[in-house]
Amino acid sequence: MADGEKSSFTTKPLSLHRDTDYKWGGDGGEQWTDAVDQSDGITVTDDGSISHGAVLPTSDAAQEDTITIDGTDYKRYVFTTDGTLTVTDRVTADVLVVGGGGGGAGGGGGAGGVVLKRGVTLDGRDYPVTVGAGGVGSTHPYESGNGANGDDSYFDANGADELRGRGGGGGGGENGSAAGKDGGSGGGTGINTGVGGGAATQPGTNPDADIDAGTSGGYAYNTSRPNSTAGGGGAGENAGVDSAGKADPGHGGDGIDFTSTFGTDVGENGWFGGGAAGGGINDQTDVHTNYLADGGRGGGAEGSNNISSRPAQAVANTGGGGAHGTQNYEPGDGADGIVIVRVPA
Numbered sequence: 005m006a007d008g009e010k011s012s013f014t015t016k017p018l019s020l021h022r023d024t025d026y027k028w029g030g031d032g033g034e035q036w037t038d039a040v041d042q043s044d045g046i047t048v049t050d051d052g053s054i055s056h057g058a059v060l061p062t063s064d065a066a067q068e069d070t071i072t073i074d075g076t077d078y079k080r081y082v083f084t085t086d087g088t089l090t091v092t093d094r095v096t097a098d099v100l101v102v103g104g105g106g107g108g109a110g111g112g113g114g115a116g117g118v119v120l121k122r123g124v125t126l127d128g129r130d131y132p133v134t135v136g137a138g139g140v141g142s143t144h145p146y147e148s149g150n151g152a153n154g155d156d157s158y159f160d161a162n163g164a165d166e167l168r169g170r171g172g173g174g175g176g177g178e179n180g181s182a183a184g185k186d187g188g189s190g191g192g193t194g195i196n197t198g199v200g201g202g203a204a205t206q207p208g209t210n211p212d213a214d215i216d217a218g219t220s221g222g223y224a225y226n227t228s229r230p231n232s233t234a235g236g237g238g239a240g241e242n243a244g245v246d247s248a249g250k251a252d253p254g255h256g257g258d259g260i261d262f263t264s265t266f267g268t269d270v271g272e273n274g275w276f277g278g279g280a281a282g283g284g285i286n287d288q289t290d291v292h293t294n295y296l297a298d299g300g301r302g303g304g305a306e307g308s309n310n311i312s313s314r315p316a317q318a319v320a321n322t323g324g325g326g327a328h329g330t331q332n333y334e335p336g337d338g339a340d341g342i343v344i345v346r347v348p349a
Contacts (some may be wrong), residue, residue, distance in 0.1 A: 059092040061126070061347065065133070070349050071267045077349035082270060082342070084321045089131040089345055098122045098265060098346045099167055102276045103188045103206075104154025105318055105338025106172035106236060107139035108305065108326035110182065110194025111224065112243070112256050112280030113338045114172035114236035115304060116154050116323030117188025117206025120215040120262070121167055126347075131165070134158040138318065138338030139174050141326045151175045151326055153187045157341040168209050172325055172338055173202035173221060175236060175280065182224070189237035190221035191325070192254060192282050199223070201234055201243060215260065219243070222254040222282060232282055236325035238300035239277030254282040256325055259302020266344050271302065272319045276342070278302030280318065280325030299324065303339050 060079050062068075065087020071080050081089060103116030116136060136155035143149070154171030161168075173187025176194035183199050184191030190202025201221020210216045222234025222243035235243035238257025256279035263274030272278065278300030297307040303322025308315035308330055315327030318339035327336030 060349070061089050061091045061095065063087055063089050073264065073267070078346045079349045080266065081345040083133045083135055083344070084340065084342055085135055087133050089133060091126045091131065092128050094128065095126050095347045097124045097126050099124050099159050100262060100266060100276070100342070100344040101157050101159050101167045101169040102323035102341040103157045103169035103171040104136035104138040104341045105303070105323045105325045106154050106174040106185065106187050106191045107141040107151030107338050108280055108315070108328045108335035109142035109149065109151040109175040109177045110283070110328060111175035111184050111192030111201070111221065111233040112236040112282050112299070112305065112328050113139060113151050113175045113325030114184065114187045114189035114191040114202055114221050115218070115238050115257070115259055115277040115279045115300065115302065115325050116157065116172045116338070116341045117170040117209065117218045118215060118239035118260055118277040118323065119167050119169045119210050119213050121210070121213045124165055126165070131160045131163065132158070133343045134161055135343055136169065136171050136341040138326060138340050139171060141335030141337050142175070142177055142329060143334065149177050150185050151191060151335055153185055154323070154338045154341065157343055159343050167213065169323070169341055170206045170209060170218070172236065172323065175326070175328060175335065176224070176233070184221035184234065184236065189218040189239060189257065189277065189279055189325070192221040192234035192236045192243050192279070193224035194233050195224060201237065204237055217260060217277070219257050221279070224282070233328055235282045235297060235300070236279030236304065238279040238302060238304060241300065243279050255297045256281045256300035256304035258300040259304070259322070266346060270344065271322045271342070272324070275302035276322050278304030278322065278324045280305040280327055281307035283307055283315070283328035283330055305336050308333070
């Protein structure tokens with residue numbers, strides 16, 4: 005090509021590579037690109053313009069992998085501990101935030117609040133992530149007090165794109181401490197109360213979110229033995245109440261299914277925010293197998309026979325509620341929360 009002669013592209017878009025200089029002719033004469041050092045996949049179109057695919061975010065703490073949903077690939081960032089998502093080029097993300105589950109007592113712990121926001125525009129900066137711990141279960145015997153609330157989880161705390169998942173409410177004990185505590189989803193009430201469970205504080209926390217969910221804990225009747233306790237609320241379903249005058253405890257409320265967004269290998273088979281089951285409280289001479297109740301789908305702890313078996317634990321990093329206590333076993337802790345970010349790959 006002679007000096008000053010124009011060049012033009014008549015082929016399909018070309019791929020450029022790192023650390024290589026390129027030049028082409030234009031109306032203003034020869035032009036040079038800078039050395040390409042951001043990413044592969046930069047292309048030169050027929051009119052000479054340059055474009056490149058976005059540099060995907062990175063993280064100091066998240067488990068990073070690629071998932072395929074309905075034929076489309078996504079980069080997924082799963083935070084089970086505090087960390088930072090570093091964004092270089094603007095991307096559009098779907099963000100899930102789940103608070104820590106409430107600890108158990110006589111009643112089951114409530115689930116952490118569940119938040120989903122789709123289509124979040126993330127600009128080039130750091131986004132802090134906080135994963136809330138599950139609440140500690142009441143000391144044994146469970147009559148001594150309520151379970152502790154879970155801690156809140158955050159994406160971009162105090163920033164323009166803040167999302168907050170509130171910690172679940174602790175389960176109630178007995179008598180004076182029996183009411184379930186308020187939380188993302190409320191804790192289930194303990195025995196001998198005749199009061200309702202804890203209220204849900206999550207709804208309305210994130211007004212622009214697509215999902216901002218929690219429900220109240222279950223009600224426990226004030227009856228003589230045999231009696232039972234109520235389950236903790238789940239993000240997608242209210243907890244079950246106990247059965248008056250019977251040792252039939254309330255089930256934990258179900259959480260929410262996110263398999264179509266984040267896959268089945270996170271949470272409890274893709275579910276998050278399940279409440280814990282309540283327990284049957286019975287005389288030691290009167291043990292029945294029907295003193296069992298299910299924990300809510302999404303990590304809520306399952307119930308136990310009051311005498312012979314330890315209650316199951318909440319599923320890790322689901323925000324599930326902690327197990328109720330029994331005469332022989334201490335209550336369980338709530339599950340830690342989680343933050344998941346998904347961007348186009």
